[in-house]
Amino acid sequence: MKNLYHVLFICTENAARSQMAEALLNHLGQGRFKAYSAGSQPVAQVNPMAIQALEHAHIPHQGLRSKSWDEFAQPGAPEMDLVFTLCDRAAGETCPAWPGMPTLAHWNIEHPDSGSDAATQQQRFNHTLAILRHRLDLLLALPSEKLDHLALKQHITQTQA
Numbered sequence: 001m002k003n004l005y006h007v008l009f010i011c012t013e014n015a016a017r018s019q020m021a022e023a024l025l026n027h028l029g030q031g032r033f034k035a036y037s038a039g040s041q042p043v044a045q046v047n048p049m050a051i052q053a054l055e056h057a058h059i060p061h062q063g064l065r066s067k068s069w070d071e072f073a074q075p076g077a078p079e080m081d082l083v084f085t086l087c088d089r090a091a092g093e094t095c096p097a098w099p100g101m102p103t104l105a106h107w108n109i110e111h112p113d114s115g116s117d118a119a120t121q122q123q124r125f126n127h128t129l130a131i132l133r134h135r136l137d138l139l140l141a142l143p144s145e146k147l148d149h150l151a152l153k154q155h156i157t158q159t160q161a
Contacts, residue, residue, distance in 0.1 A: 005081040005147055007035045008102070010095070014039025014066045016050040016125065017086040017109050021132050023054050023061045028133075029140055036078070038069035040095075047113065053125040057133075069096060081147070087111065107135060 009021040018037035025035035046064050054061040071077060079100025086109050095104075109131055112124035 002081070002144065002148060004031075005029075005033050006078045006100075006102075007033055007082045007084070008069075008072055008080045008098075009035065009037045010039065010069060010083065010085045011037075011087045012040050012089045014042040014068075015045070016047040016112060017128060017132070019046045019061075019064050019066070020050050020054060020059075020125075020129050021084070021086065021136070023059050023064060024057075024129065024132055025136050025139075027059045028136055032140075032144075034078070036072065036080075037064075038067050038072055040069055042066040042068050047125075049113070049122055049125040052122060053129045056126060057129055059129075072096070073098060075099075 007025060009018040009025075011018040014037055018039065022035045022037035025033050029035070043066050046061075046066055051061055051064075072080065073096030077099060080098050080102040081100070083095075083098060083102045083104050085095075085104075085106045088106075088108050109128060112128040113121060114124065
């Protein structure tokens with residue numbers, strides 16, 4: 001049984017959904033999970049509305065930065081146990097070869113940055129954070145044996161290919 005599971009959340013720009021998922025899992029999964037986020041085409045900064053949603057939910061967000069997924073495919077990068085794509089665009093891209101052969105999953109979550117005014121957009125970011133919270137609560141509820149089983153199943157599947 002592992003003591004710490006490394007999880008990578010991916011969105012194309014690494015500016016909103018993946019950043020919120022990283023902060024949320026690091027907050028909720030203290031000691032059991034270490035979360036990271038990245039993008040195939042990262043932008044210059046984390047979306048300010050994502051930061052506002054995290055602040056509204058009292059989720060620490062210090063140190064969040066938009067980064068390339070290449071950082072996590074380099075030698076010496078943490079070996080991921082789970083990698084989640086959070087948008088269809090990132091799920092359709094050819095991902096790097098992740099060290100450690102993690103379990104891959106796709107959680108399509110609509111981009112929250114599509115409202116007519118700032119208040120509507122912020123509501124969408126808050127709603128996106130709530131969706132992530134629900135899914136991460138389900139992940140956190142899994143016993144370690146189930147998580148270890150997922151990692152083992154992924155390893156066996158890839159070694160047979």
